[in-house]
Each structure stands twice: as structure tokens, then as C-alpha cells.
Amino acid sequence: MSENRPTHTGLEGRIADIIMDPLEAQGYELVRVQVMGTETPTVQIMADRADGAGFTLDDCEKVSRLLSAVLDVEDPIESAWTLEVSSAGIDRPLTRTKDFNNYAGFDARIELNFPGPGNRKRFTGKLAGADAETARLVLENGETVELPRSDIRKAKLVLTDALIAFTTQPKVTN
Structure with missing residues (x-):
């Protein structure tokens, strides 16, 4: 598993x-695949640009055309389905090792499949x-909890002023 790739089953x-x-x-990274619905499922793809630049509407269109063609050939879903491509957004899901590390210090919510430390399934902290x-997540009381990545049901950033400021500042290139 690469720190740049999410794990799906x-x-x-x-x-x-x-x-x-x-x-x-094509210069993109997969953030998440989610299949929603049953009769005519929607395949939601969240992606980032590998160069760290913002994911634009043009990127959505380019990725949508590319993946539509690839998925039409491979046909992983037997019934009719819809493709939806989007950026991960500011309060993005945390699916890759690099996401947890790039956003260290920011608030996040993590939900586990099974009870973890303190017999809890839901955690909020930095x-x-x-x-x-x-x-690893630092809870409000200062305790650091270690959560097994394989047990994480979902994890995402919490929208805060600090996160908005961080994600909207111009990227410095060398």
C-alpha cells in the first residue's frame, strides 16, 4: 500500500x-471511490491533482471523460449506473496515509467499525x-489515541476557520 493510495474493498x-x-x-490521485444506491447506483470518485494544485471544474470534466471510458470498457457494474467525479473538498475524507500526515494539527472526526480505545467508536480531535x-488523534482532554487504520469506517476533516485559511492560501512552488 502506498501512502498516496486509499484502501478499498x-x-x-x-x-x-x-x-x-x-x-x-494523467496526473491525478484517487482519494475515494464510493458506490451509493442499488437500483441505478452512483459511482462517486473523489480525486486530487498529483501536483498539489487545486482540483478545478476542468479537472472534473477531464477525469470524468477518462474514467467513463475506462469503466465502460471494464464494466464492473452489471446494471445501469451513474458516474460522479468531484474534488475531495475542504472538509475532505481522510483515506490515505498522506492525508492524515498533511493535515496533522487540524480537527478531524474518525468513526471506527468496532469499539476502540475507551470502548468508543467515534472520536473527534486534532x-x-x-x-x-x-x-493518531489528540483528544480534547490531551490524550493521544492510536486507531487501527483497518478498523476506520470513515474519517474526515472538520471544517474550521484554520482549515479554510490553510486550504485557500496560495501554494508556494520552488
Whole structure:
């Protein structure tokens, strides 16, 4: 597993495997695949630009055309489905090791599949980084909890003024 790649399972994992290489070849990174609905499912793809620049409407269109063609050929869903491509947004999901590390110090909510430290499933605090196995979060009381990444159901940044300021500042290039 690369720090730049999210982990998916089931149908979402199969779709991620299909689209990952073509997406990266065009200068993008996959943030998340989510399949919603059953009768006519929506395949939601969230992506970032690999160069760190903002993900624009033009990027959405380019990625949508690319992935539509790739998924039409591979046809991972037997019924009719809809493709939706978007940026991860400011209060983005945290799916990759690099997300947890790039946003260390910012507020996040993490929900586990199974009870974790303190027999809890939901945690809110400041991100303190991650590695491939564990995400660290500093709770309001100052306690640092280590949460198994394999048990994380969902994790996302909390929208705060500090996060908005951080994500809207111009990127410095050398």
C-alpha cells in the first residue's frame, strides 16, 4: 500500500483497481471511490491533482471523460449506473496515509467499525499523523489515541476557520 493510495474493498476496491493507473497516468490521485444506491447506483470518485494544485471544474470534466471510458470498457457494474467525479473538498475524507500526515494539527472526526480505545467508536480531535497501520488523534482532554487504520469506517476533516485559511492560501512552488 502506498501512502498516496486509499484502501478499498469489495466493488469499490475493484473499481479503484480499474481506475487507479489511468488516473495516475494523467496526473491525478484517487482519494475515494464510493458506490451509493442499488437500483441505478452512483459511482462517486473523489480525486486530487498529483501536483498539489487545486482540483478545478476542468479537472472534473477531464477525469470524468477518462474514467467513463475506462469503466465502460471494464464494466464492473452489471446494471445501469451513474458516474460522479468531484474534488475531495475542504472538509475532505481522510483515506490515505498522506492525508492524515498533511493535515496533522487540524480537527478531524474518525468513526471506527468496532469499539476502540475507551470502548468508543467515534472520536473527534486534532490529527497527529499516521502510518500504514495506525492513525493518531489528540483528544480534547490531551490524550493521544492510536486507531487501527483497518478498523476506520470513515474519517474526515472538520471544517474550521484554520482549515479554510490553510486550504485557500496560495501554494508556494520552488
